[in-house]
Amino acid sequence: MRLTRLPIEITTLFYLAMYVPYILITRYLTTTPNEALGRPFTGLEILPATLIIGLVMLVAFVWLSGWWRSANRVRVGPWRIPAPTRWTFLAGIGTSLLLFTVPLSLTFEGVSIPFIQLLMRGDVLIIAPLVDLVAGRRVRWYSWVALVLVSIALALTLWERGGLHMPPLAIAAVVLYTIGYFIRLSVMTRVAKNGNEDSLRGYFVEEKIVGMPLAIVGLAIVTLSPLANQGSELNWGFIQVWNSDAIWPLIWLSVMFTGIAVFAALILLDPRENTFCVPFERAASILAGTAAAYLLALFFGQAFPTRMELIGMILLIAAIVLLSLAPRWEARAASGAKLGAARA
Template identity: 35%
Template sequence: MSLNINLGIWKLASGYFAFYIPYSALTKTFSKGLLPGTDRPIPGFELLPATAIATTITLLTYISLMDGWQYIQRKQILGFSLPIPRTQTFFSGLATATIIATTTLNYTFTGISILFALLLMRGGVLIMAPIVDTIFHRRVQWNSWVALICSFLAIRIAFADVDNYQMTMLAVLNLSAYLMGYVFRLQFMNRLAKSEQKAENRRFFLEETMVTAIALTLIPALLALIGRGEILQQLRSGFTSFLVTPLVLPALAIGLLYACLYFFGSHIYLDSRENTFAIPLNRCSSLMSGLVASLGLTLLLGQKLPSYPQLLAAGIIIIALLCLSIPALQKNFQTQTNAIPQNPVQQIYLFICGGNTSRSPMAQAICNHEIARLLNLSLAELTQAPIQAISAGLDTNPGTSMTLEAQQTLNYLGVTPHTHTTNNVSAEQVEQANKIWCMTEAQCQDLRERFPEAAWKIQRLDPTRDIENPSGGSMETYLAIAQQLQALVSQHLSVQINVSIPRVN
């Protein structure tokens, strides 16, 4: 017997909290002109270039030190092999760069405290969490809903405190850009990552980080170069005269701090649990850090304490954090054993395609991998487990192996390919199977005609569309199909596991 203590996301939240305190405090100190050696408040757009440069350098250095370039797809352009992210990851990176820039600017507006700025930013993102989960069919746990309701109440209290904040049009526009950044980032993240597969999450994170790092400095630099007006003049000063002042060092520190908290915050979002869990956890961590930073400025620099309504809102956020933590901690501290239930009644899930060389064996491997994870088993123990996946074909060349591309794709996703030889679906398999999933509607019809007595348990894996055959296609095609299979299998399996199969703890 041993304790299974899996507190990874809570460690990430702690790291995010720790780095956000000095980041937000130092940024607000700049904007108020309170830093030693400062003779005036530093406008946010003048401060932004130095912070962006530091974040860019830190993120690109991280990719290099972690040998991350190998996980980013490369293409030949003018004879050079260049790292080129996927289209959706590219736009996610642009959205993330927008989030980073607008976050820093939000702490520099006059009349907006650290705590109130955080409440504004976090409130909008909290609204998105259940919407995104609903769109992507993620089950939202009760404790996540309770935490979300508490968060909404905190935002409402903060907004009612009209005497302790000032909202300019520029602040409203900046907040809107921040929230739009999350609108795009969350949907791309849910489509391409936020999975149990660490390899896919790592690939998304590294591709997004590369785009974010480059865009964060390049776009403001281009605007400063070609634009006119007071704001863009401040940007130009930030890229020129400000960089040779003594203040550049603490400004660079702000960028370094954000790069660190970006690492922790992004990995919280990438946790496979529903957004209505991960997002409030991230938001609560930053709100608490904002409270600590505000108190620090009061004690060290004599700044005004946050108002009573803002403090009350922060207290409600603590309740939200407890709602999130208690069920998760109970689950993680459960004792576990490797023993298999005695005499289990095994359920069989049968995946069907045409030739049984690509789609159905990939679905089989992905399903067994997920079963092993959910039941805390090794792959070797699956034969004794209460549930197992198999595959077959409607028109195969018996004895053929899984395609090499399918095996490579599974390895890329972190799924161990099984020793596979093709076989035609048999009456025995159909009879024993509890669930039968085909790749196309035509295959469902064919199988129902062959085995009409089993028609009730034959379904298309994706109820809305056929899953195309990747055979003969590129590795990108195989990867796209495998990711589609992975999402569908996980969705079906989570329902079956929760409803009918006891987890092994």
């Protein structure tokens, strides 16, 4: 099976299949008291191991799949090894911001999964058409409609909540996430959204060989900083986690993380405009969050999604259906028009 040739709808299903258990494991670890600690893990405690194991798995994936052959390479002695260009290095910086804000977003007390996902994904949906317009790419009518649907879902949820009302670290995570995605989408649009499989694979490898190590190094620097509580949490996550009973859930978390990284890239690097691809990926992640929230409510006693969050989910489903069917309608209409002109 050639992953790069899968229809975007099938890729999105695989993405959902990875994202739901990823959210469940993350939320379970950060809400269920650990026997050794006497409390749940914090997001900063589970993050280092997730990134380190995820880096190993991503290296294994690009090696076994052969994707590394499509990357830009430089000669080091007798070897030619993958290396980023200046553009993919910039994308890697944006990716590093996503790598620690996404898992952190699932750990804030009093902030529901559907709400934080609507907020973070909504910000990216707003910048998607801006990236397209700056790049001179045409934004089709159905992409604008899908954007409006998802924006309404976000507005309704914010209205019901009465505003943000989130911890400062959660707001910072949203801001950094949005900046990271703006950088990433801009570079994707410039160098890799062209329908060329080599460009897609090369971009993925070059972005990740910068983003993953940079995120890990950034976290390691925090452990040496004056941030006492956060530093001690990260120190535990770098050193003591390997001997804890959390290591096996974290390995599974990293497996899901690797799958999410691959399938998200395949969706976003589809050659169609960002205003088409981004709502597809954003809506799928929000649906995964909503599904996970229901499972957590049913089996772990956590809060059910609110009425407005459910309305938001319905609007997102409508956006996905529109984005899936509208291009086919246009292609069929264009084919019919050509056939009619030929007969005339």
